[in-house]
Amino acid sequence: MIRRTTVINHIKFSSNFENQIFFLSLSPVCQGFTNRVNLLGSKDDHYLNMVRTYSNCTVVLENLEITYVEEHRDLSFLRSIEEVSGYVLIALNTVPRIPLENLRIIRGHSLYEGKFALSVLTGRWSPKMILCNVETIQWLDIVNTESKPSMELPVAGSNPACKCKKCHPDCFNGSCWAPGLENCQTLTKLNCAQQCSKRCKGPSPSDCCNEHCAAGCTGPKPTDCLACRDFQDDGVCKDSCPGLMRYDPNLHQLVPNPHGKYNFGATCVKSCPHNYVVTDHGACVRTCSGNTYEVDEGGIRKCTKCDGLCPKVCNGLGAGELTHTLSINATNIGSFKNCTKISGDITIIHTSIYGDSYTNTPKMDPSQLDVFKTVKEITGHLWIQTWPENMTSLSPFENLEIVRGRTKRGSRTVVVTQLNIENLGFRSLKEISDGDVVIINNQNLCYTDESHWKRLFISQGQKATVSENANATVCALRSKTCDRKCTADGCWGPGPGMCFACRDYSRGRSCVDSCNILEGEPREAIMNKTCVECHPECLRMNGTATCQAPGPGNCTKCANFQDGLFCVSRCPQGVPGEDDTLVWKYADEKRVCQLCHKNCTKG
Known part of the structure; x- marks a missing residue:
């Protein structure tokens, strides 16, 4: 049995590449996992999440993790995978076969435990698993030796229970992935002619692959590579992508x-x-x-240079100094002070709140969670499965507007599970750009439904799973229902400040029955069913509207003086005008500002 195996930059599991067609430019891309050996919910949930993540996927942008798969599970959806940018982890499974026959390359841009690009873990967790043919594989043909790989392989024949069948006699040098002629290892480096500097498809000098190939080929051209060493452009392997700008010799x-x-x-x-x-x-x-900071230009997200100080962007889990940190806790929560955007993930688990004696992590004071009240955007995922007992909502995230889901746990971007909260309190949330939502097993949670989340989704295929929370009847009996000022669309929690939309009018972030048009303070006008405050220079009127819109140019009457179309606190006294001249004005009997004679120097 293999406990760990090999650090590699390039690997292929396919036994016969010659008849395969290279079509990565048209292939679907999936993100993958960075979950290591953590179990996502039950084994059923974990498996279904894996199916949803990797189905119809050819290129895995991050890591391919195949864990906790039981022996009756169908893994045929893995056959489409041809390339993995990060690492491959196969661990704690009892399924007899992992069908990765089309996997051509593991790039190893991220490594399991910081060391392994391919790691196969068995042992006492899965005693039925016996890994055969490890010693018959020519690993040096697969790895990038320039990276000085290290390998940890089992000693051949060290497992007395192993009854593996031998390679087919026609396999070159006795190398195979499994018994049978179809499983012979196709060598693309060790069996090359001296003239071939990188890879080959056979021992002849005419069998050399193009220099841009990474894992064998079907011919000598850069279009014949089975995987590209650097970049792939519409089926052609290149060392770089075509630049966005080119030099015009005429201009x-x-x-x-x-x-x-x-x-x-x-x-x-x-x-x-x-x-x-x-x-x-x-x-x-x-x-x-x-x-630089992120802006939206015509529906395209772009990086633009900051004009002065940038909005404060902080690293979340999986980024910067928190790259290998598993969760938010009392030792790192201070790094999120005054952050408006978190680049990475937020995960809050049991040790986040209650500490961990094993790692000497102290308990967290619930008030420390208020540090997230300035956060408006999370680029990765939000995962909360433990919360302080005395907090009935997720109010520290009340100003969160967008969760982008650029990094997810499987297919999931927002997960709230096993909490005692009564409402979510996400009153500012407007968008979940990618990934699924899971709100389950929160026995006291009201004010949520699967339909509420659809209005926040941007990508096709996103879905919400909302189940095993407090049912509608219990919520109604507890008076845990939306305020009457809300529309039927729903709400995030109790009160008029938690509505998705207002039945009548809105003021600030709360719904109201009416605006202060003829009475009440401050006097207001109505714009798009929103109460907007009249300018302080507007004279408060009784029986008629004080203003028609916000701003000093929309008053019915001025409280002090009128200068042109605007209400002002005083007439201009020596303010700069055209041609660097100073403007002086006085108030006439109607309190309207008039220009002084041009010969007047100081009013």
Whole structure:
């Protein structure tokens, strides 16, 4: 049995590449997991999440994790996977076969435990699993030796229970992935002619692969590679993607390149996928860096230089100094002070609130969670499965507007489970850009329904699972229902400040029955069913509206003076005018500002 195996940058599990067609440019991309050996809910939930994440996927942008799969499960959905950008983890399974016969390359951009690009873990957790043919694989043909890989392999024949069948006699050098002629290992490096500097498809000098190939080929051209060493552009392997700008020798300047493309992982794309950010350097990224911040230009997210100080963006879990941190806790929550945007994930689990004696992590004071009240955006996922007992809502996230889901746990972007809260309190939430929502097993939770989440979804295929919370009858008996000022669309919690939309009018962030048009303070006008305050220079009127709209130019009458169309507190006294002249005015008997004679110097 293998406990851990090999650090590699390139690997192929397919036994016969010659008849395969290279079509990555048209292939669907999925994000993958960074969950390690944590179980996502029950084993049924964990498996279904895996199916949803990897089905119809050819390129995994992050990691391929196959864990806790029981022996009766169907894993045929894994056959479509050809490339993994991060690591492959196969652990704690009892299923007899992992069908990865089309996997061509593991790039190892992220490593399991910081060390392994491929890790197969068995042991006492899955005693039925016997891993065969490890010693018959020519691992040096697979790995990138320039990265000085280390390998931890079992000693051949060290497991007395192992009754593995031998390789087919026709397998070259006795190398195979499994018994049978169809499972012979196809060597693409060790069995090459001396003239082949990288990879080959056979021992002849005419069998050399193109220099841009990473894992074998079907011919000598860059279109014949089974996987690209650097970038793939419409089926052609290249060392870089076409630049967004090109030099025009007639104009002697850079002009937009009509054939320019963006880097998206190891693929060149004409436009970045939804929910990614575009940089001027020609890349699709998850977050802006340096003195830039994220803006929306015509529906495209772009990185733009800050004019002065940038909005405060803080690293979340999985980014920067929190790259290998599993959850928010008392030792790191202070790093989120005054943050408006979190680049990464937020995960709150049992040790977050109650501490961990094993790691000497102290308990968290519930008031420390208020640090999240300034947060408006989370680029990754929000996962909450433990919460202080005395807090009935997730009010620290009351100003959160967007959860982008650029990194998810499986297919999930927002998860709230096993809490004693009565309402969610996400009163500012407007968008969940990608990924699913799971709100389950919160026995006292009211004010939520699957239909509430659909209005927040942007991507096709997003879904919400809302179940095993307090039922509608119990909520009604407890008077845990939406305020009468809300529309039938629903609400995030009790009171007129939690409505999705207002039945009549809104003032600030709360719903109201009416606006202060003829009475009440402050006097208001109505714009798009919203109460907007009249300008302080408007004279408060009784029996008629004080203003028609906000601003000093929309008053019915002025409280002090009128200068042109505007109400002012005093007439201009020596203010700059045209041609650097100073403007002086006086108030006439109607309290209207009039220009002084041009010969007057100081009013």
